[in-house]
Amino acid sequence: MAKPQFKHVSYLWDDAKAKELEGDEVALFIYRSNMLGADLRLTNYGGGNTSVKIKDKDPVTGEETDVMWIKGSGGDIGTLTKGGCAALYLNKLRGLENVYRGIEHEDEMVALFNHCIFDLASKAPSIDTPLHGFLPFKHIDHLHPDAAIAIAAAKDGEKITEELFNGEIGWVGWQRPGFDLGLQLRECLQNAEAKGIKLKGIMLGSHGLFTWGETSYESYINTLEVIEKCADYLESNYDNVFGGQKIESLPEGERKDQAAAIAPILRGFCSSHQRMVGHFTDDPRVLEYVNSNDLERLAPMGTSCPDHFLRTKISPLVLELDPNEDLSSTEGVKEKLTPAFEAYRQMYTEYYEACKHDNSPAMRDPNPVVILYPGVGMFTFAKNKTTARLASEYYINAINVMKGSEAVSEYTSLPRQEAFDIEYWLLEEAKLQRMPKPKALSGKIALVTGSAGGIGKAIAKKFAEEGACVVLNDINEERLAGAVEEFTKTFGKDAVASTLLNVTDKESTEKAFKDAILAFGGVDLVVNNAGISISKSIEDHSLEEWDRLYDILVKGQFIVSQAGVKVLKKQAIGGDIVNIVSKNAVVAGPNNPGYGSAKSAQAHMTRLMAAELGGDKIRVNMVNPDAVISDSNIWAGGWAEGRAKAYGITVEELPAFYAKRTLLNEIILPEDIANACFALVGGLLDKSTGNAINVDGGVAMGFYR
Structure with missing residues (x-):
């Protein structure tokens, strides 16, 4: 069989490797997940979810039962192993609809997922579990590809999706992931079937993409083909990107010099609540965005996909500095930047106060995560290097989404209240509280x-x-x-x-x-x-x-x-x-x-x-x-010989000699x-x-x- 050719995504499926896994649907599901997660154009690190539905023997009754295996909470499909999955009784999961009290009571359903566990070694089921459970397909991929989200976040996204895929990709408008969204996916599928339409995927407004297949390979190919078509469509419409270039970047060496000069100052500002670690990139995609005419309009809007938003905060801070700014005077630079950071912290405080609920967690660090320096690049700051690097990668995802949306329509971000409800979601807060206490030198x-x-x-x-x-x-x-x-x-x-x-x-x-x-x-x-x-x-x-x-x-x-x-x-x-x-x-x-x-x-x-x-x-x-x-x-360069000579002993006798002359008689x-x-x-x-x-x-x- 000829290897399928793609321009915008990577085809990584190895027939020989897959053949070794034949007969083990869970192993093939994990293999597919790893191949999808290996291409960051398909989904961001830690983002998305994959699943498979199989028949297995109930360990209590011995009877055959339907079981769904799905990536567990907090995992990454690119590195997923069986130990990182949750396995649930499918009938019990779907039976939770009988006790579901409506969208106002979404969060209480997460605890009930534990009553559906089939494999007692399971990881905690993720919030996406019902989204997979209420769809009937054997293999399902839920990803966050930039190309698809660009359409999902476009003002005319639903219309574009309908026309681009001739109705074969359904549409469900933006809603926070949870039990109700799972029911909406099922309803979307049923409505299409009632019209005689066979869907091969569903687009989630501002969020991502669901695709599926009856085999692991069918699901994999379907996913690649849908994303490839989205990317082709966007590419054919790229013209005058971001309103054109407003300023030119500094040459690479000078960009690095400016970044090194200003980064410690930015780190100091961003560490006013806790010490942060930084990451810098002058990736061409970043420079195209930060140097554009549309930066001033787009940057305050923030991101659309919840995964992007959780990592990058409500919006970035754009530095109003010339790329050639003289940064030799630390105090002078701080004097220029202080009002910008104070304004950002005030904006964030007002956002929190306007959107908080009676049971919302206390306001978190009001400093920016993403800082954009036109002509130079992007800085991200977080509690550790990994989180800072991921924030940078996620914001590049967001840039890709904005670029695509603006090319085919008009970019739309999450409403402020929706963004807040994700950032301060009690389930996310509980996840943060479960994290281990930072080590003594974390952030240093x-x-x-x-x-x-x-x-x-x-x-x-x-x-x-x-x-x-x-x-x-x-x-x-x-x-x-x-x-x-x-x-x-x-x-x-x-x-x-x-x-x-x-x-x-x-x-x-x-x-x-x-x-x-x-x-x-x-x-x-x-x-x-x-x-x-x-x-x-x-x-x-x-x-x-x-x-x-x-x-x-x-x-x-x-x-x-x-x-x-x-x-x-x-x-x-x-x-x-x-x-x-x-x-x-x-x-x-x-x-x-x-x-x-x-x-x-x-x-x-x-x-x-x-x-x-x-x-x-x-x-x-x-x-x-x-x-x-x-x-x-x-001990190199004759030192050992010199010390041995000074003490009238051999080099071999030095360790014991030194230990013996100490009060504790210890070798150091x-x-x-x-x-x-x-x-x-x-x-x-x-x-x-x-x-x-x-x-x-x-x-x-x-x-x-």
Whole structure:
């Protein structure tokens, strides 16, 4: 059989793979779901739903019964597994119509879905469950394709749908998902059948698309064909998009520079209620929209599809700044932007007050999620990187919808009250309340120098485990690549960014912070960890070695801290600088004039910065390790041999020697230093600055007096 050809969607069906699943309708339904979810033109991440109806044996009666398998609440069809599905007795689900008290009592039906569970290992059934249950088809796809929603959100959407598909796609006007919408889908189908029309799908006004088939493959092909036809129709009508171009974009490099310059300031504004993580994109679709004549008219309207709206808020904030705006004065930029943010917060408050019900949850953060900068791109801010990135993707979906609707008719968004009823839906609030408590470093961004190995890697790993986004860096590209691969596998792509960094080079350091800003919107935690060690007597110490020590340890700490402070002050939400110093900053030992004095300089610079930056709520503290042998670069370059010679022992005897001389008789590991760093930045010591934590197993000579 020839492979079907599509222009606007991806045909991903593998006949060989599907053949392996023959006879298992649930497996084929999951396979179809994964193929549909793999193409973001078909549906957004986490959006839409798929189902299959099968015959199965009732475990109680042993009799054959009808069962519906459907994606469970909160899942994503692209990554769906059987464990992410709900399986329900179909007769019980449909029997709930007998106790349904009407649309005013929609929410109480969700709890009743649990009485219909067939597979006791089921995920919680989603709000879309009755929408699938009241349609008779074996396989059903409910998706949010931009091309279909563009028609569904158009002023003349129903007429366009009727004419485009010759009546074979039904229409149900906008209504919030729930039991009643399921009944309306059934009614739409029955009305068509009464007229002798065989529907192959139903368009939901402003919302999405339902399609179906008697086999998993038939449903898949039907879905692709309907969406392809919508996309073809839109493409044939694209002319003078968004009213034409009003301004030109900056060149790519300049866009990135402007974005990096303004993002920390925007992050500070958006973090007035809770610390947010940012995402930036200058995707061509975004630039076409933000540079257009119609931006001013369309942006305040907000989105149409509920899935888009829940992620992006009622509307974006459009910055009234020239793309070439001079952003060198932080205070000047903040002065220009303050009225815009105050106006947005006031608009959101008024929206809440006008639309709230007696039982509505308390008003949430009034800051914008989406910020548009004409000529530059789009910023999104949320509680973590994944949510910020998804908000960006969803708003691009919304841009696609607006573009299509405007091309064939006129775009319409959800009415304000409808939008509010979704945003503050009690079921959505209950879902939010069930979410796990944020980790200690959630919403924070950490740049740990030299974090591709040793102590730095352990610190970065600890911070990531506690919820932070981490910017891995190193001067060694190969070593850095290995760390990035490891961290991405462990923590996911949204938690990790990387940059090459030479701490002795101002330009390299500034680029590293720029990369951090473009990845996450700013920085909260700066750890000066990169270092080297040279153990020689004053007579044997060369000037080159002395300079190298002071360049990396002292000048490097200065350069990185200076660049970090610039970002922290732009954000104006406080932050932490932690310097990895050493017991040697305090203890005078043999063969150590260069390293020890450089560490002393690092220690005193810590105190000086703490004294200077306290007014900005920037805390500066230090951790003093000793004898961290495991996976540490400190033992390279002859240091181990030098220390062994100084103590009259062999290199092999060093670990036991160092442990034995401590009060606790303990070997110090990189993880021990990481734990100390977390103790300083994890929230319990937020009123501590200018302090040192010794992590050396207890060395009396290193005690602070």
